[in-house]
Amino acid sequence: MKLLFFAHLRQIVGQDAVEISVLEPVTGDALWDLLAARFPALSPYKSSVRLAKNCEYATAKTHFSNDDEVALIPPVSGG
């Protein structure tokens, strides 16, 4: 799946986007475990960052698979 980063998360990760693959669809919590293993500095942001799948906010029931575009959405500040 393609993971997209925005705002300060780009500086933390050092890139705008990364590709990861999963063996089977994963929950948001499982995805965060994968992210934390690869980018430990992201872990403190888990509670404030929302996940979006294919341009829609994910819910607790959402599963993420390799075909998905997944965005990490930190608190927004438009307008």
Add this chain to the structure above:
Amino acid sequence: MDISVIISPESLDDFERSPETTAIGQGGAVLTFRGVVRANEEGRPIQALDYQAYLPMAEKEIRRLAEELGRQFPCLAVSVRHRIGLVPVGDTAIIVQVVTAHRAEAFGFVSAFMDRLKAEVPIWKVRAVPAR
């Protein structure tokens, strides 16, 4: 309801009215809100704000919000323009324009829309450029 959304680095300061919506003239109220970059950000003087967006999702969320709020505050047309990239102090960062039958829906829509946009639409002020 006619919904138009544009998110781009283009200046919004030549914007006069919603372009070619057939709703103009049908409604009794046309309300335009402009959000303008302030000279201070968190108490410090600045010269510009740098905006970033997750474009496809931001456009989709704005449309979703407009449709949802349009059920509460019926609108004939909604036009939203958001500028991204560097926006100098005094320039317009966002324009929300609605055409409604009466003024109450227009004020209600724009107020609620801005509250929701600031909480839900993936657009960020990523940097404040300090004043020289």
